[in-house]
Amino acid sequence: MTDMLAREWRRDETGIYVPFVHDDDYKLTQTAAAPMSMSHLAFLSAGEREVGLAGNRGGGKTRALLMDAAANVGRGYGARARMVIIRPSQREFTDLIKEADDIFRPVWGKHYAFNRNKNFFEWGTGEVLELSYFDTPDDFGLYQGKSYIWIGFEELSLWSDLRCYFLMFSVLRSTLPTTVLRKMRFTCNPNGPAHNAIKYRFGLSGIPNSICGPRITEVGEDGVEASRRMIFCSYEDNVLLRRTEPHYMRDIEQACAGDKAQLMAWKYGSWDIASGGAFDDVFFAHGDTIYEPPFTIPPSGQCFLAYDDGQSRPWACLFLWINTEGCDVIYNDGTAQRGIPGDVHVIGECYGWSGKPDEGRNMSIPEIVSEVRTYEIKQGWRWRDVMTGKWKGLFKSGVADNAIFSPGRGDELSNLSEEFLAPVKIAGEVHPGINFEPADKSPGSRKRGYILMRERLIATGVPQGLRRREAKALFVVKDMCPNFARTIPVLQRSKKDRDDVNDEDEAHIFDACRYGLTHEYRPVMTTGRRWYA
Numbered sequence: 001m002t003d004m005l006a007r008e009w010r011r012d013e014t015g016i017y018v019p020f021v022h023d024d025d026y027k028l029t030q031t032a033a034a035p036m037s038m039s040h041l042a043f044l045s046a047g048e049r050e051v052g053l054a055g056n057r058g059g060g061k062t063r064a065l066l067m068d069a070a071a072n073v074g075r076g077y078g079a080r081a082r083m084v085i086i087r088p089s090q091r092e093f094t095d096l097i098k099e100a101d102d103i104f105r106p107v108w109g110k111h112y113a114f115n116r117n118k119n120f121f122e123w124g125t126g127e128v129l130e131l132s133y134f135d136t137p138d139d140f141g142l143y144q145g146k147s148y149i150w151i152g153f154e155e156l157s158l159w160s161d162l163r164c165y166f167l168m169f170s171v172l173r174s175t176l177p178t179t180v181l182r183k184m185r186f187t188c189n190p191n192g193p194a195h196n197a198i199k200y201r202f203g204l205s206g207i208p209n210s211i212c213g214p215r216i217t218e219v220g221e222d223g224v225e226a227s228r229r230m231i232f233c234s235y236e237d238n239v240l241l242r243r244t245e246p247h248y249m250r251d252i253e254q255a256c257a258g259d260k261a262q263l264m265a266w267k268y269g270s271w272d273i274a275s276g277g278a279f280d281d282v283f284f285a286h287g288d289t290i291y292e293p294p295f296t297i298p299p300s301g302q303c304f305l306a307y308d309d310g311q312s313r314p315w316a317c318l319f320l321w322i323n324t325e326g327c328d329v330i331y332n333d334g335t336a337q338r339g340i341p342g343d344v345h346v347i348g349e350c351y352g353w354s355g356k357p358d359e360g361r362n363m364s365i366p367e368i369v370s371e372v373r374t375y376e377i378k379q380g381w382r383w384r385d386v387m388t389g390k391w392k393g394l395f396k397s398g399v400a401d402n403a404i405f406s407p408g409r410g411d412e413l414s415n416l417s418e419e420f421l422a423p424v425k426i427a428g429e430v431h432p433g434i435n436f437e438p439a440d441k442s443p444g445s446r447k448r449g450y451i452l453m454r455e456r457l458i459a460t461g462v463p464q465g466l467r468r469r470e471a472k473a474l475f476v477v478k479d480m481c482p483n484f485a486r487t488i489p490v491l492q493r494s495k496k497d498r499d500d501v502n503d504e505d506e507a508h509i510f511d512a513c514r515y516g517l518t519h520e521y522r523p524v525m526t527t528g529r530r531w532y533a
Contacts, residue, residue, distance in 0.1 A: 005041050006034035009239055016102075017240055032106035033067060037237035039211050040064040043185075044071065048215065050184040050228035052156065052202065056269040058248050060238035061187035065152050066100050068185055069129050070107070072150055078126035080176050083150040086168070088158050090119070090133045096154065097131070134164045143167075149174045152185045157192030160504045161358075162201070190273065191265040193502065196490040200357050201228070204271040207264075208232035234269060260284050272489075278501045282454060283489040286461035291478040291485070292345070294332050300325040303381075305372070305398025306516030307436060308508045309416070310352060314360045316483070316508040317372050319348035319381070319395060320516050342472040344456065344517065349509070350375050351483040358506040365419040373424060373431045379480075382431070391431060399519040400436035401511065439515035447500045449514025456517060474517065484509050 006019035008028055019034040035041040043053045043064050053061045065085070072081045087093060097114060100121065104112050111124040121129040132142065151168050159165065165186070172182050188198055198204070203214045213230035220226060235241065235249055242248070249267060256263040261277070261284040264270040273280050283290060302322040309315050323329070326341035350372050352361050363371075373393075376382040382393040404416035421433040439445075456474035478485050487506050494500040501507050 004035060004044075005038070006031075006036055006239070009243070017243065018106075033070075033103050035064065035067065036060055036239045037233060039231055039233035039237050040067075042211050043231040043233075044068050046229065046231065047181065048227040048229050049182060050226070052186045052188055052198070052228075052230045053233060054188050054190065054198075054204075054208075054230050054269065055233040055237075056235055057189065057252050057266045058235035058238050058241050058245075059233035060241065061233060062096060062099055062154065063103065064233070065154065065185060065187050066096075066103055068183070069150055069152060070104060073108075073112075073123050073127045074125060077149070077176060077180070079128070080174055081127040081149050082130070082147065082174075083128065083152070084130040084132050084148050085152040085154055086132050086134045086164075087154045088133060088135045090131075092154075093119070093131045100129075134168070137163050137167060140164070140167045143171050146171050147173045147175075149176060149180065150183045150185065152187075154187055155189065155192075156186040157188040157190070157194045157198060160193040160502075162194055162197045189265065190269055190271045191262070191277075193492050193505070195271075195277075195492075196487065196506065197357050199271050199490070202230040204230060206272050207268050207270045232269065277489070278450065278491040278493045279454065279457065280489055282457045286458060287489075289460040290457055290474070290476055292329075292331070292337070292475045294477060294479065295329050296332070297321055297347075298325075298327045298329075300327060303394040303396075304516060304519075305395050305400075305434065305436075306439075306512040306519075307398055307400040307404075307434075308511040308515065309401045309404050310360050310508055311362045312360050313358055314351055314353035314506070314508050315363070315368060316352070316512040317350040317368075317398075318346055318481075318484075318509070318512045318516060319376075319379075321345045321347050340472055344472070344474050346474070346476045346481055346484060346513065348375065348379060348381075348477070348480045349483055351509070353483070365416060366422065366424050369420060369422075369433055370424045370426055372434065374426055377426070391429070393432075395434075396432075397435040397437065399439045399515045401515065402438040402441050404436065405438050437519070440518045445518065446511075446514070447497065449518050450500050450510075452517050453510070453514055474513075484513075488513075 005021065007022055008020040009017045010020060012018050019031055020028040021031050021034050023029045035044055040060065043051060044067060053064055055061060069083050069085065072083060085096070101114065104121065108123060112121060114121050119131045134142070148171055151172055153165060156165060169184065172184055174180070174182060203216060211232055213232065215227060215229045217225060217227045252266050253263065256266060259281060261273045261280040264273040264284065273284060301324050304320045304322065306318045306320055307316070323339045323343040323345065324341060326339045328339050329337045331337070352363055352368065353359060354361055373382060376393060376395060381395060382391060384390070385392050400417070404420065406415055417436050420436055423430050423432055453474065456472060459471045459473040460475055462471050476484055487509050491505050491507055491510060492502040494502050501510055
């Protein structure tokens, strides 16, 4: 059996590079097309139903995607082998059509053609590869009633989320035997609006250190098992680009223009960075100072809640400690940080999500209040007074999305803020509700909150000796705030306003945080009791 992997590339009489593979006798033999690297070979031979090919810029991903589609041609499937490659808009296919022709023509010659009117490739044996677009879920009507044996998304991270991607699973079907694998394939880079959703779905983190990501298996309600994984490639895998554009990586570095976060995504393929995001550059530069270890909070200062409401999408409740006195913070490891009056520390969170990105749990107000109070009890922020036997707590009030001050979900005579005030029972004991004040949601408040949050996060990186009273900062106890750490660094900027966050992202923690930062607090002492963050 001939080795599939291209072992050498030589120019033909027209000056085009052509691949050579090892035949059964281990001799180099010219072939029309072959995978350029072990990454491409792993992608083409993957047996999972759902496989992505990710990497930095210049990894040859499009070429591998086209070859995977072409592998269905000439196997006797005929017209039943209908395939489609999807991008967000139709006009983005010019380069792909040229690259496809470079691969297909040497193999099939006159036995295939591209129909420019209908925008698809068609082979003499009946197979069809469509080039189509799918920008929003509203466009799904274009695919209703169709059937595909192979579906490919080009640059999946360009979509705002994965809704279009998931909808296409409903047309991944065929009358071919079940022994013929139905494939969902895509390419992507670690940046763009769908970065976080892809990262979560495929269990990705950091800079890949191997070709294959984790294999994830799920069993549906019908008992059928479905598997998926990510394959990683890089510029080093693209033999042709390295020969024709040897300075490509240097050009990428210049294109990043000093943006280290973008460089980590484009050059190294890091999944811990969302290139061009709302805060990724800040966390890249100041992550070591933004995130702080556990510490014992001094008895002075002020504790507040910051809440963003949600039902089908998550609700978020942050626990904030404001260093009103400017006292030093002593960490549990013995190190210290100089405090500035007005420093804000995010010391905990409750997040009402299903465990899937941006999916809520449709909880009632009493359920939300109970979850918040239960969290406080577990952290030691609510305790029973030894002398009186009564419950006491640090978090008595807070600021919330002003949507909760509109009529309630089931009673037009009350609003949600009044429902939050109602006491709840936890383990048979009554605990008070939460008194919220409305957040500032006046015109421009979201933009002001975004700018203020960036300034506060950046201020954490100011050396202690140079910190002034004006250099107020925003610190986060990372271990206590996993969803802050999961969602904030990868939020994207708004396409309409670069000084705002994309409102289609999972921005509920961000909204709660900006409510807390822009609220005018009255300086009060919290309690004489010491507690741990």
